[in-house]
Amino acid sequence: MSEPICLRQLPVNTQAVIHSVAAAGELGRRIRDMGIVPGTTVQVIGRAPLYDPVALRLRDFTLTLRNSEADHILVIRQD
Amino acid sequence: MTGNTLTIALAGNPNSGKTTMFNALTGSRQHVGNYPGVTVQKKEGRLTHNGVTVHVVDLPGTYSLTAYSAEELAARNFLVDERPEMVVNILDAGALERSLYLTVQFLELGVPVVLALNMMDEVKKRGMQIDTGLLSRLLRSPVVETVARIGEGKERLLDAALDFARGNRRPWEPLILSYGPDVDAALAEMTGIIEDARFLDGRLPARWVALKLLEGDHEVAGICRQSGAAYDRLAAIVERLAGHLAATMNSYPEALISDYRYGFIASLLKQGVLKKDASRERIVYSDKVDRVVTDRFLGPLLMLGVLYGMFEMVFFIGEYPMGWFEDFFSWLSGLAAAVIPPGQIQSLVVSGIIGGVGGVLGFVPLIVIMFFLLSYLEDLGYMARMAYMLDRVFRIFGLHGGSVMPFIISGGIPGGCAVPGVMAARTLRSPKERLATILTAPFMACGAKIPVFVLLVGAFFPQGAGTAMFWITLASWGAALLVARLLRSTVIRGQATPFLMELPPYRIPTLRGVLLHTWERAWQYVKKAGTTILAISVLLWAAMTYPQLPQDVADGYATSRRTLAAALEAAETTAAPGLDGAALADLEARLADIDNKKAEAALRNSLAGRLGTALEDVTRLAGFDWRVNIALLGGIAAKEVIVSTLGTSYALGEVDPGEATPLSEKLAADPAMSKASALALIIFTILYAPCFVTVVAMAREASWGWAAFAMVFNTGLGFAVAAAAYQIASRL
Numbered sequence: 001m002s003e004p005i006c007l008r009q010l011p012v013n014t015q016a017v018i019h020s021v022a023a024a025g026e027l028g029r030r031i032r033d034m035g036i037v038p039g040t041t042v043q044v045i046g047r048a049p050l051y052d053p054v055a056l057r058l059r060d061f062t063l064t065l066r067n068s069e070a071d072h073i074l075v076i077r078q079d
Numbered sequence: 080m081t082g083n084t085l086t087i088a089l090a091g092n093p094n095s096g097k098t099t100m101f102n103a104l105t106g107s108r109q110h111v112g113n114y115p116g117v118t119v120q121k122k123e124g125r126l127t128h129n130g131v132t133v134h135v136v137d138l139p140g141t142y143s144l145t146a147y148s149a150e151e152l153a154a155r156n157f158l159v160d161e162r163p164e165m166v167v168n169i170l171d172a173g174a175l176e177r178s179l180y181l182t183v184q185f186l187e188l189g190v191p192v193v194l195a196l197n198m199m200d201e202v203k204k205r206g207m208q209i210d211t212g213l214l215s216r217l218l219r220s221p222v223v224e225t226v227a228r229i230g231e232g233k234e235r236l237l238d239a240a241l242d243f244a245r246g247n248r249r250p251w252e253p254l255i256l257s258y259g260p261d262v263d264a265a266l267a268e269m270t271g272i273i274e275d276a277r278f279l280d281g282r283l284p285a286r287w288v289a290l291k292l293l294e295g296d297h298e299v300a301g302i303c304r305q306s307g308a309a310y311d312r313l314a315a316i317v318e319r320l321a322g323h324l325a326a327t328m329n330s331y332p333e334a335l336i337s338d339y340r341y342g343f344i345a346s347l348l349k350q351g352v353l354k355k356d357a358s359r360e361r362i363v364y365s366d367k368v369d370r371v372v373t374d375r376f377l378g379p380l381l382m383l384g385v386l387y388g389m390f391e392m393v394f395f396i397g398e399y400p401m402g403w404f405e406d407f408f409s410w411l412s413g414l415a416a417a418v419i420p421p422g423q424i425q426s427l428v429v430s431g432i433i434g435g436v437g438g439v440l441g442f443v444p445l446i447v448i449m450f451f452l453l454s455y456l457e458d459l460g461y462m463a464r465m466a467y468m469l470d471r472v473f474r475i476f477g478l479h480g481g482s483v484m485p486f487i488i489s490g491g492i493p494g495g496c497a498v499p500g501v502m503a504a505r506t507l508r509s510p511k512e513r514l515a516t517i518l519t520a521p522f523m524a525c526g527a528k529i530p531v532f533v534l535l536v537g538a539f540f541p542q543g544a545g546t547a548m549f550w551i552t553l554a555s556w557g558a559a560l561l562v563a564r565l566l567r568s569t570v571i572r573g574q575a576t577p578f579l580m581e582l583p584p585y586r587i588p589t590l591r592g593v594l595l596h597t598w599e600r601a602w603q604y605v606k607k608a609g610t611t612i613l614a615i616s617v618l619l620w621a622a623m624t625y626p627q628l629p630q631d632v633a634d635g636y637a638t639s640r641r642t643l644a645a646a647l648e649a650a651e652t653t654a655a656p657g658l659d660g661a662a663l664a665d666l667e668a669r670l671a672d673i674d675n676k677k678a679e680a681a682l683r684n685s686l687a688g689r690l691g692t693a694l695e696d697v698t699r700l701a702g703f704d705w706r707v708n709i710a711l712l713g714g715i716a717a718k719e720v721i722v723s724t725l726g727t728s729y730a731l732g733e734v735d736p737g738e739a740t741p742l743s744e745k746l747a748a749d750p751a752m753s754k755a756s757a758l759a760l761i762i763f764t765i766l767y768a769p770c771f772v773t774v775v776a777m778a779r780e781a782s783w784g785w786a787a788f789a790m791v792f793n794t795g796l797g798f799a800v801a802a803a804a805y806q807i808a809s810r811l
Contacts, residue, residue: 024331026147027577032337033143034579035177040341045366049375050471053480053578061174062365062582064467066474069577 002077007042007070008054015043016075023072035059036073084132085244086161090154090185091169092178093140094460094583096197098122100169100227101137102595104237111599113779114153120505121153128237136163142177144184146298148508158190159283164244165191167236169227172196172209173584175353179344186218189251189284193240194222195232201584206356214352218254228589253284258339262332265320266290269313276309278302292317293332365584369464378468385461386487393448400444408437423624431620436613440605445526446499447601449488453503454596458588462506463580470578476560477567479512480578486516486559490523492552497521497773501780502600509576515563517781518571518789521769522559524552527718531764534722538747539757555765562796570788615771619716622687623709623724628680636677643670682727687712701763701802702756702809711763715790717770755808759801766797 004019018040021031035058036042045062046055053066089104091097101109105124114121122137138157139150146152158166166185170178175196185192196202196211215222221239225232257263269289274281278288291299292313303310317332324330371377412429419425456462462484470480482504489500500520507513524532536547567573627633647666682688683705691708698708706728713720722742729745746752768790769777778786 021334024333029143029145029147029333029337030577030579032334033145033180034581035180035341037334037338037341046369046373048373048468048471049378052471053467055369055373055467055582059174059176061171061177062584064463064578064580064582066470066578068575069579 002079004074004076007073007075008067010044010075010077012044012046015041015078017041017078019074019076021073023069027069027072031065031069031073034063036063041078042075083130084134085165085241086134086136086163087165087167087240087244088136088138088157088161088163089167089169090138090181091140091197092142092171092174092181092581094581095140095169095171095178096227097140097169098137099589099592100167100195100197100225100233100236101135102592103227103230103233105135114157119149119153126237128234128241131241133237133240136161142181144181144188145294146296149510150508152298158185158188163190165193165240167193167195167240169195169197169225172199172202172224173205173207175209176341176344176348179347180340182218183254183256183340183343186220186254187256187284187290188287189253191243191251192218192220193236193243194218194220195225195227195236196222197225197227199224199232200226208354210352210354213350214347217347217350217352228586251284253287255286256339256343258336261320261323261327262293262335262339265293265316265332269293269316272309272312273303276306278306278309289313290336293320294336295333365460368585369582372461373464373468378464382465382468385456386492389449389452389456389487392452393445397445397448401441404437404441404444408433408441411437426624427617427620431617432613434616434620436616443601443605446496447597449495449499450597450600451593453484453488453499454593454600455588457506458586458593458596460583460585463582466580467582474575474578476564477512477575478515478560478563479507479509479576480580481507482512482516482563485520486523486556489520490525490528491556495523496525496527497523497769498776499600500525501773501776504780511567511571511573512576514571514781514785515566517777518566518785519559519563521773521777521789521793522555522562522765524555524765525718527770528764531714531718531721532761534725534743534746535757535761538743539752539754551761551765554762558765615716619687619713619720622690623682623685623713625686626684628677628684632680632684633677636673636680640670640673640677643673678727679729682709682724688728698798700805701759701798702753702805703760703763704751707756707760711767714764715768715771717772718764721764753809755805755811758808759805762804763797763801766793766800768794768797 007016010016018036018038020038021028021036023031040058042056042058044054045057048054048064051067053064054070056063056065089097089101101122101124105126108126109122109124112121112123113119119139124135124137126133126135136157138154141148141151141154144151144155144158146155157163168182168185170182172178182192182194194214196209199209202209209224211222211224221243223232223236223239225236227233258266266286266289269292270285273285273288278285288299288303292303295317300310303313321331324332324335328335372381412433415428415433416425419428453462462481465483466480468480469483473480473482484506485500485504487500488495488503489497497520500523501517504513504516504520507516532548532551533544536544536551540547628636643666647663647670650663650666683692687709688705691705691712694708695703695705698704703711706725709728710721710724713724725746726742729742729749746757768774774786774790777789
């Protein structure tokens with residue numbers, strides 16, 4: 001199993017599994033409410049024209065978040 | 080059920096088809112308001128099913144029942160305080176796993192829930208299978224398959240809700256989940272304390288209160304804190320557990336609780352509730368569209384095209400009904416002038432009431448079309464893409480991707496209106512960015528400011544009118560963005576709110592849904608015009624009419640008018656020799672001139688005129704004389720008034736904002752006006768106080784305090800910049 005990397009570094013069209021979410025407070029709550037909890041499979045499906053925000057596929061829906069928020073999320077690449 | 084009526088709350092995630100279901104259930108028997116104390120929209124409707132009157136409340140769309148966003152708090156407080164007999168939980172069956180996260184929270188609260196698995200048609204198309212019977216048994220709640228878009232399943236949903244409500248007269252029965260040994264032990268201990276202390280008279284499940292305390296919920300903690308000693312014991316348990324989890328698992332209670340909730344959902348689905356055909360990927364269609372629509376190059380181009388097309392349509396289609404409204408109001412004015420004898424009452428009805436309210440209602444067709452297109456884009460799912468693409472740019476100015484649309488509607492492409500713009504800021508979930516958007520959207524070049532710009536540009540910059548308008552538009556955007564930046568780093572300081580937004584799959588909106596959306600929004604605007612604007616129009620009319628000219632001055636005008644009129648009548652009836660057509664026309668012109676002179680004198684003598692004259696000492700800094708001052712004072716009511724008031728004060732009589740050529744010439748010839756003062760006036764018009772309808776809209780969307788702030792701050796800023804521009808430009 002590879003080392004956890006930051007979600008910001010995950011290239012488009014690669015799959016990964018959420019390893020941990022380091023954010024607490026409101027941001028952490030929102031991230032978890034949307035289903036980003038450890039063990040979830042996510043895939044980066046696109047980035048906005050200025051490379052930020054990023055669009056993720058998880059739990060059968062598409063979620064967008066900013067790179068500054070992705071910084072709080074560690075994932076493990078599934079190649 | 081109390082007697083023969085039943086209250087059900089409709090709840091679910093945003094984009095789950097909740098509102099579509101609400102519309103399908105209640106039809107047109109619904110009304111819109113706000114939840115007490117928050118600006119979240121509250122929709123209610125009634126229907127009769129099998130002889131039972133069902134009162135349906137549409138709760139705001141939420142992903143969770145925490146107390147962090149206004150929507151979540153409004154939804155939760157409604158459930159806790161109003162205790163509806165039933166929650167009908169609408170789920171996007173295609174995103175079942177995430178949708179159930181909210182369901183689990185309803186079940187934990189103990190409120191009776193009926194699940195509506197919506198969009199089942201899409202689910203079947205994608206080769207997913209949901210065992211609704213099994214899901215119903217596992218959650219011990221009725222589950223109904225629906226397709227809200229075509230109203231399928233709504234009867235069965237009502238049957239299930241009524242059946243369940245009839246059998247469910249017992250107290251709420253909360254679902255009890257296990258959160259692992261550590262949390263469970265703490266919960267058990269806390270539940271005992273809460274039951275003994277009888278928090279909230281035992282109206283809420285003790286375990287739920289304990290859970291909320293573990294989750295660090297400020298709202299619940301605040302209520303419990305009032306009970307003193309018991310709360311201290313609870314807080315100690317929370318602290319102990321948090322310390323233990325941090326040490327042993329590098330986690331904290333709130334995170335662990337949501338992990339377990341998702342774990343519970345995953346286990347439900349794995350027991351056979353959900354079977355997926357892996358070969359058929361979900362939302363393939365939407366993905367393909369998005370590859371083009373949000374492409375790095377094509378995306379922004381397409382967005383510009385959509386915005387431009389939208390405005391073309393609004394004004395192309397809106398032109399005709401606008402004309403009808405204008406015709407109607409001029410007919411009404413004519414009627415009033417004919418029926419009511421000339422004098423103060425006639426003036427009040429014609430100029431004050433019909434002129435004021437008519438001016439506002441004249442915008443209704445534009446607003447209806449704009450809202451129609453907007454609701455369409457929103458229901459289609461395109462608005463979310465726009466926010467996604469522009470978020471990065473707007474964040475630089477302390478705004479949010481969702482601020483784009485309110486700006487555009489307000490006049491980001493010249494010709495909008497700040498009233499629907501401010502209301503469109505509702506789509507922003509984050510309060511600070513939303514406030515910043517509401518406060519800065521009125522800087523845009525709205526349709527009412529355009530005649531002012533056209534007039535001034537035509538008079539003073541005739542060689543490059545088009546270019547001048549282009550720069551005015553850019554300046555408006557610049558002003559809005561820079562002021563937003565300023566406000567976000569001073570009075571509405573605070574971290575950027577997280578941008579976590581769902582990109583819903585593209586769905587073709589139903590005509591019915593879009594029409595209902597449009598109607599709701601347009602009706603609010605009309606209601607406002609009928610009440611607030613009516614009062615303000617009358618006040619403004621009074622300020623520009625009273626006090627009247629002193630009797631001797633008025634008599635002077637009357638005498639010379641009578642002389643001229645007599646001469647004219649004599650000339651017309653007897654066709655006296657030596658009086659040819661030109662002389663006749665000359666007499667008529669002199670007559671009109673006297674009327675206009677009198678109007679000018681009367682305006683200057685009125686309260687507004689005196690205020691305008693008194694302000695000259697200050698406004699001279701920006702190059703404004705008393706006529707401009709009155710016009711600008713009138714412009715606070717509605718920007719259209721600027722041009723018509725200038726017409727009166729330059730003794731041109733009523734000037735149609737669309738046909739201001741003579742006024743333009745008069746302005747250019749006035750020694751008091753120059754390029755520098757025209758520039759200052761343009762700048763001031765961009766920046767100063769929003770019109771009254773906008774102020775009322777701002778007060779409703781934010782607060783009266785912020786609306787007052789916008790009036791004072793914008794006027795101050797506008798004057799400072801205008802004065803600086805005038806001083807610099809007049810020295811060049």
